[in-house]
Amino acid sequence: MSSVAPFVVFYAGAVLLAVAPAPLRRLLALLVPVVGALNLYGLPDGTGAAFELFDYTLVLVEMDRLSSLFGYLFHLAAFLGFIYAFDVRDRMQQVSAMLYAGSALGAVFAGDLLTLFVFWEMLALTSVFLVLARRTERSFGAAMRYLVIQVTSGVLLLAGALAIIADTGDARFTRMTLDGLGPWLIFLAIGIKCCFPGLHNWLTDAYPESTPAGTVFLSAFTTKVAVYALARGFPGTELLVYIGATMAMFPIFFAVIENDLRRVLAYSLINQVGFMVCGIGIGTSMAINGAVAHAFNDVVFKGLLFMTMGAVLLRTGRMNGSDLGGLYKSMPWTTGFCIVGAASISAFPLFSGFVSKSMVMVAALYEHYEIVWLALLFASAGVFHHAGIKIPYFAFYAHDSGIRCQEAPRSMLVAMALAAGICIFNGAYPWLLYDMLPFPVDYEPYTVAHILTQSQLLFFSALAFVWLNLKGLYPPELPSTNLDVEWSYRRLLPAAATAVRNVVGGGFSRLAGGGQALAARTVAGTESLLVGVGLIGRVWAIRTTALWILVLLSGYVFVEYL
């Protein structure tokens, strides 16, 4: 059997979904990931599906242990997602989710920077419809902000790719060092998708505004493609150790006081990605293995947690901790699956987080990052606190909200049961996962010391929760909005722009006109340079100009549309 590039199966599936009638659509959606997985199984190692474009070789399929693991993971995520979305009749969601999964596969198997860029942007363009699908005013605003930021990431990636190609004449996507403009731009582009501190807010803004099924798909792909890209492009970059540790730490503070439970999960998603980024930064084979294994487990348990909250949203129409509580009476199955997800993200022994997160932490100690290790340990206790306890507690227990609703639909329960099963399987029998990792695994998760210390950490974190609650020190769930970095572009920047408009008045429009003329002249200048010097001959001018145009455009877009 001859195989095609993995994204082709999904893109073709999306075309079929776009024309098929509703009853057929949901079966088709389930079939596509299965066919895709069979196709992936038939793909040989190494470089395949390459073709020439001008002077460059574009590689659509670069198959190795790293890309194949993420490939299977994304097929699994798509399959679980479409089971969860079995009752969704909305064609827009089905088609965009299919294209989105395909784009993630396209990015993961991209062997060169230009192909990576194309799928990087496709990820943004296809996923935004999952946010729009909620069809509320809020989701529309969040979707537009999401799109602007994601496209900016893509433009940075393109600029970085062009700079690298200009310097080296080589478009291949391989390991690089943070040296020169190109790698830095790519690092920043990945950083946006990966939620580096300060660049993270698009995720907590947009994901909670999506539909129940939409958020499940969103949580699986974008950030994990970014983790993959870091693992391929920047393993062992020390800066990532500190970025990752910060990412693991700061979101948990926001998560504790956040009222929207899916936003709590969004913050905890950043926290988990922090562990992966840190592992990639440490860069030893154990750390990379840990980061990748944790990415695999995170897709499943975070997906599971988003599934349970989506079911609550579907049945009650509410998502705020302050409105919920006592739902274990109406939704006992969902409650149980949520607890499995919570135990997995908290890394309880026999649950999936236990076998992957600890690899990163042990690797940090081996490489003498003691302070980072303490930070990760703090984050481990904290994640149990806000995701492990807070999510199930405020949704299903706490004070009885009086809401009585139906249990989740059967299709959702099946998806949750499968995800929960995988969490327990990977936790209890990690060796199948370990066999798929990029490097041979020399790590034993089930030692007496590890089981005991992790139990101590978690039980005493739970004790802290109980103690704070009994003392009345625990902050109650309050209907509220918490300011984050987004304040700078949703309030500060527009306010500044208005102020400038008011002060300068007509001058402002002249300024804008001047800016346009400047841009036009720059473009004309660049063009003559292009014609005069040739595309790759003297790149510094194009590069700098492109960068300035990029800065100008981004600034303009931010001021005008946010």
Place this chain on the structure above:
Amino acid sequence: MSERDKTHLFDNPRNVRRLIHALYGLCGLTLVLDFVVHRHVDHPWEAAWGFYSIYGFVACVLLVLVAKEMRKVIMRKEDYYDE
């Protein structure tokens, strides 16, 4: 008896107490085991008796108290951005 009047597991305060006491028991057990079990450690800090227990408890209390203070600075009305 209607659905609403049915009593569930944690409607009985005694069951809540049982759960909390079970947690106390587990905490105590893991601490006692720390005396008995000779743990393999990768770092001297880890070797201290009850290190993980104390760190976990203190970390969570700190986390919550700091987050509570953060509310004073960053918390706004629910419809803050909608106005």
